[in-house]
Amino acid sequence: xxxxxxxxxxxxxxxxxxxxxxxxxxxxxxxxxxxxxxxxxxxxxxxxxxxxxxxxxxxxxxxxxxxxxxxxxxxxxxxxxxxxxxxxxxxxxxxxxxxxxxxxxxxxxxxxxxxxxxxxxxxxxxxxxxxxxxxxxx
Amino acid sequence: xxxxxxxxxxxxxxxxxxxxxxxxxxxxxxxxxxxxxxxxxxxxxxxxxxxxxxxxxxxxxxxxxxxxxxxxxxxxxxxxxxxxxxxxxxxxxxxxxxxxxxxxxxxxxxxxxxxxxxxxxxxxxxxxxxxxxxxxxx
DNA sequence: ACATATTGGTTGCACAAGTCAACTAATTCG
DNA sequence: CGAATTAGTTGACTTGTGCAACCAATATGT
Numbered sequence: 155x156x157x158x159x160x161x162x163x164x165x166x167x168x169x170x171x172x173x174x175x176x177x178x179x180x181x182x183x184x185x186x187x188x189x190x191x192x193x194x195x196x197x198x199x200x201x202x203x204x205x206x207x208x209x210x211x212x213x214x215x216x217x218x219x220x221x222x223x224x225x226x227x228x229x230x231x232x233x234x235x236x237x238x239x240x241x242x243x244x245x246x247x248x249x250x251x252x253x254x255x256x257x258x259x260x261x262x263x264x265x266x267x268x269x270x271x272x273x274x275x276x277x278x279x280x281x282x283x284x285x286x287x288x289x290x291x292x
Numbered sequence: 293x294x295x296x297x298x299x300x301x302x303x304x305x306x307x308x309x310x311x312x313x314x315x316x317x318x319x320x321x322x323x324x325x326x327x328x329x330x331x332x333x334x335x336x337x338x339x340x341x342x343x344x345x346x347x348x349x350x351x352x353x354x355x356x357x358x359x360x361x362x363x364x365x366x367x368x369x370x371x372x373x374x375x376x377x378x379x380x381x382x383x384x385x386x387x388x389x390x391x392x393x394x395x396x397x398x399x400x401x402x403x404x405x406x407x408x409x410x411x412x413x414x415x416x417x418x419x420x421x422x423x424x425x426x427x428x429x430x
Numbered sequence: 431a432c433a434t435a436t437t438g439g440t441t442g443c444a445c446a447a448g449t450c451a452a453c454t455a456a457t458t459c460g
Numbered sequence: 461c462g463a464a465t466t467a468g469t470t471g472a473c474t475t476g477t478g479c480a481a482c483c484a485a486t487a488t489g490t
Contacts, residue, residue, distance in 0.1 A: 155413065155416045155417070155420075156294065156297060156298045156301060156416065157298055157318070157319075157322075158342070158343065158416075158420055159294060159416045159419050159420055160294045160295055160298050161343055162343070162419060162420055162423035163294060163419070163423075165343075165423075166423060179475085179476090180295070181295075181476080184295075196438075196439095197438070197439065198437080198438055198439080201438095204296065205296065205299055205300070205303075206476090206477075206478090207477065207478055207479080208438075208439070208440090209439090209440075209441080209442095209477085209478080209479085210476070210477060210478085211439095212439065212440060212441085213440095213476090214476095232437095232438085232485075232486070233484080233485055233486085234437065234438045234439070234484070234485045234486065235437090235438065235439085235485095236438080236439070261422060262419045262422045262423060263415075263418070263419065263422070264418075264422055265418050265422070266415050266418055266419075270411050270414070270415055271415070273408050273411045273412065273415075274411065274412055274415040275293065276408070277401075277404050277408055277409065277411075277412040278293045278294065278296075278297045279293070280401070280403050280404055281297050281300060281301070281400045281401065281404075282293075282296055282297055282300055284399060284400045284401070284402055284403070285300035285301075285303075285304060285400055317446075317447090319446095319447080334467075334468095335467070335468065336466080336467055336468080344447090344448075345448065345449065345450080346467075346468070346469090347448085347449085347450085347468090347469075347470080347471095348447070348448060348449090349468095350468065350469060350470085351446095351447090351469095352447095370456075370457070370466095370467085371455080371456055371457085371467095372455070372456045372457065372466060372467040372468070373456095373466090373467060373468085374467080374468070
């Protein structure tokens with residue numbers, strides 16, 4: 155059920171994006187969101203938060219840089235780290251995507267009350283937390 | 293959030309399956325489930341229900357046949373259609389997977405009450421229904 | 431302080447999943 | 461009958477992902 159629901163949201167989002175000639179993937183949208191919320195994030199942080207291999211992050215960021223949504227700069231204090239900074243273009247694209255995302259969400263959540271939505275989100279968070287606890291146990 | 297939660301469930305499931313040398317993908321598990329619930333399903337039905345291209349279904353079924361979990365038979369009334377029948381081996385594997393899935397679900401849902409889980413499932417269903425309604429409108 | 435371990439990033443390889451288009455065979459419909 | 465539709469199959473291609481090897485920079489232990 156989770157998979158089908160995610161697919162519904164994903165395809166609806168992507169068709170809306172194609173209409174407006176936006177070529178970003180959902181994952182890249184998520185990354186832009188995180189970079190906007192916290193500009194100190196490095197690639198390893200993104201990999202940890204998104205629970206993906208760091209190589210995937212590298213390539214998705216490569217794509218974002220190619221489209222000039224993001225700049226990659228070596229951290230001055232620790233030259234291993236790379237800081238990721240949203241460009242103006244990236245910020246505008248993010249706002250566009252957020253508008254589309256909230257429209258799509260509103261449509262897909264018709265008939266769902268605020269309290270139900272809150273519980274829904276709580277359960278999603280709890281599942282993720284339980285998953286992380288399990289990981290540590292291993 | 294949906295994506296991250298699905299990933300948590302998927303990876304947890306797959307690591308549990310690897311422990312027991314089960315090589316089935318989650319999608320193949322879902323297909324086995326559907327075939328078990330309704331033995332009249334043809335490949336096109338699976339594609340419609342899972343909202344995937346029929347070519348994906350063909351290949352996933354090919355894999356299931358290779359592992360002797362399923363048999364593909366031409367329908368006698370309509371020779372275009374192929375009936376998909378679970379073998380004994382497939383049925384046993386399905387039961388194994390279901391046991392693993394319910395264990396993983398139980399662990400990931402600790403701290404979630406029955407009523408919260410009900411609402412959670414309701415919202416997932418509603419999102420899917422809203423998605424289908426939108427599609428028809430197009 | 432120096433050797434070793436760890437961390438962050440990058441690249442190559444491999445594989446599964448998904449999309450798209452073309453094609454065959456069987457059936458339906460005008 | 462002939463055209464359109466349906467079910468299935470195949471091939472080429474893209475994307476997402478995971479794994480392993482590797483380099484450079486930093487941290488750690490004795």
